[in-house]
Amino acid sequence: MSAVRKRQWKSPSGEAKQAWLVDYRDQAGKRRFKQFARKKDADAWITKAAWEVSTGLHTPDSQSVTVSIAADLWIGKAEAEDRERGTIEQYRQLARLHIKPLLGAERLSRLTRPRIEAFRDELLKSRSKAMAGKAVRALSSILVEAQRRGLVAQNVARDVRVIRSSRDKPKIVIPTRDELKAILDHAPADQRPMLLTAILTGLRSSELRGLRWTDVDMKGATITVAQRADKFKEIGPPKSEAGQRTIPIAPTLVQELREWKLRCPNGKLGLVFPNSQGGVQDYGHLLRRKFFPLQIAAGVCDQLIEAGEGAADGKSSSLMKARYGFHALRHAAASAWIKQRIDLKRLQVWMGHSSVQITLDTYGHLLIDSSGDAAIMAAAQADLMQ
Incomplete structure (x- = not known):
C-alpha cells in the first residue's frame, strides 16, 4: 500500500507550512516516507517507486549513496581486480576532475535521465567532446557497478551520449x-x-x-x-x-x-x-x-x-x-x-x-x-x- 497525503505544520516563527508526504513500503515490507513540495512531484515519484518495488529494484534514499562514494567503489573494484595501473589512474582522474566536481554530492537514487543530460551539457561547456564522452561513459560504468551492488535501481546514464561527428575525430x-x-x-x-x-x-x-x-x-x-x-x-x-x-x-x-x-x-x-x-x-x-x-x-x-620576433634588435630564432x-x-x-x-x-x-x-x-x-x-x-x- 502507498499513499500521498498533505502535511501541514507551523514553523518556529509561526509561518504556515505544507508539503506532500509519500507513505509506502519497499520490497522488504519496510515502511518508508518521502516528502515533496508539490503534489504532482509526489504522484510522479510514487508511480515510479511502485514499479521499482514490484520488480524488486527500488532503492530508498536512506540506503543510497552519493555519486562520489559510488565512484570510489568503482575504482576500488578495478583495484581489487588488479586492473592496469594506468587504467586505474585514468579512472581516478575522470572521477576527480570531471564527475565529482559536477555531480559528486548527488544521491544515486535521485539521479534522473534529465539530470544526466544536464551533466553532459555542463561538461561540453568546459571540456572537449572527447573528454566529455569519456566522463559520461565513466559515469555509466559507475552506475553499472552501483546497480550490481544494489545501491541504485537503474542506470539512467546508459543511453546518454556525446555525439561526435566525423569532423570532430582526429585524422591519422x-x-x-x-x-x-x-x-x-x-x-x-x-x-x-x-x-x-x-x-x-x-x-x-x-x-x-x-x-x-x-x-x-x-x-x-x-x-x-x-x-x-x-x-x-x-x-x-x-x-x-x-x-x-x-x-x-x-x-x-x-x-x-x-x-x-x-x-x-x-x-x-x-x-x-x-x-x-x-x-x-x-x-x-x-x-x-x-x-x-x-x-x-x-x-x-x-x-x-x-622566438623573439619583433624584438628591438631584430633578431629571432x-x-x-x-x-x-x-x-x-x-x-x-x-x-x-x-x-x-x-x-x-x-x-x-x-x-x-x-x-x-x-x-x-x-x-x-x-x-x-x-x-x-x-x-x-x-x-x-x-x-x-x-
Missing part, C-alpha cells in the same frame, strides 16, 4: 616514404632497430618496450606479441585478447635484429629494446630524448612562431617541433600493408584490433581503390549486360 597522419627514410638515416645505431621494427610491424610502443627475445623467431621470421610495458614501466599482458598475436617480419628486419642482438644491453627481463641498463624504457624519455630530437635532426619537423608521435609509425605500417591489398581480416589481426569495426574506423579511408573500383564496375556491367 601518416609519414611519407621520404620522411621515414630520413628518420632511419639519421637514427643512431641503438635506435634504428626499434624504429625499423615499429615501421615494418605496426607494433604499439608499449608492445615494443615489452618485447622479449624469446618472442622473436628469427628462423620462422615472426614476432609474437605476448606482453607489453605500460607508461609506469610495468610489464603485463596485452590490453585485450586481440593484442596477443603473431606477425611475420621481412628479411631486412630479421637481419637488423640479428645484428642488434649482439650488442643489445642485457637484462634479466630479456627485452629486445631495453634501456641502457637492460630494463624497461620510459615512454616519456623515449619521446622527449630520442624520437622527437631525431625528427628535428632529420628535418621531419614544423616551424613554430619565431626558429623553434622547431617534431611532426609525428610514435604512433605514426604504426600507421605507416598499416598504410603500407593496405597498399599491398591486404585483406581486412588480416589487417585487423596484425594491428591487434579487437574488432574489424575499429580497423575500418581507423583506416577505412585508406581502403578506397579508385582504379580497382572502376575495374569492378566495368566487370559488373559486362556480366549484367551480356
Whole structure:
C-alpha cells in the first residue's frame, strides 16, 4: 500500500507550512516516507517507486549513496581486480576532475535521465567532446557497478551520449616514404632497430618496450606479441585478447635484429629494446630524448612562431617541433600493408584490433581503390549486360 497525503505544520516563527508526504513500503515490507513540495512531484515519484518495488529494484534514499562514494567503489573494484595501473589512474582522474566536481554530492537514487543530460551539457561547456564522452561513459560504468551492488535501481546514464561527428575525430597522419627514410638515416645505431621494427610491424610502443627475445623467431621470421610495458614501466599482458598475436617480419628486419642482438644491453627481463641498463624504457624519455630530437635532426619537423620576433634588435630564432608521435609509425605500417591489398581480416589481426569495426574506423579511408573500383564496375556491367 502507498499513499500521498498533505502535511501541514507551523514553523518556529509561526509561518504556515505544507508539503506532500509519500507513505509506502519497499520490497522488504519496510515502511518508508518521502516528502515533496508539490503534489504532482509526489504522484510522479510514487508511480515510479511502485514499479521499482514490484520488480524488486527500488532503492530508498536512506540506503543510497552519493555519486562520489559510488565512484570510489568503482575504482576500488578495478583495484581489487588488479586492473592496469594506468587504467586505474585514468579512472581516478575522470572521477576527480570531471564527475565529482559536477555531480559528486548527488544521491544515486535521485539521479534522473534529465539530470544526466544536464551533466553532459555542463561538461561540453568546459571540456572537449572527447573528454566529455569519456566522463559520461565513466559515469555509466559507475552506475553499472552501483546497480550490481544494489545501491541504485537503474542506470539512467546508459543511453546518454556525446555525439561526435566525423569532423570532430582526429585524422591519422601518416609519414611519407621520404620522411621515414630520413628518420632511419639519421637514427643512431641503438635506435634504428626499434624504429625499423615499429615501421615494418605496426607494433604499439608499449608492445615494443615489452618485447622479449624469446618472442622473436628469427628462423620462422615472426614476432609474437605476448606482453607489453605500460607508461609506469610495468610489464603485463596485452590490453585485450586481440593484442596477443603473431606477425611475420621481412628479411631486412630479421637481419637488423640479428645484428642488434649482439650488442643489445642485457637484462634479466630479456627485452629486445631495453634501456641502457637492460630494463624497461620510459615512454616519456623515449619521446622527449630520442624520437622527437631525431625528427628535428632529420628535418621531419614544423616551424613554430619565431622566438623573439619583433624584438628591438631584430633578431629571432626558429623553434622547431617534431611532426609525428610514435604512433605514426604504426600507421605507416598499416598504410603500407593496405597498399599491398591486404585483406581486412588480416589487417585487423596484425594491428591487434579487437574488432574489424575499429580497423575500418581507423583506416577505412585508406581502403578506397579508385582504379580497382572502376575495374569492378566495368566487370559488373559486362556480366549484367551480356
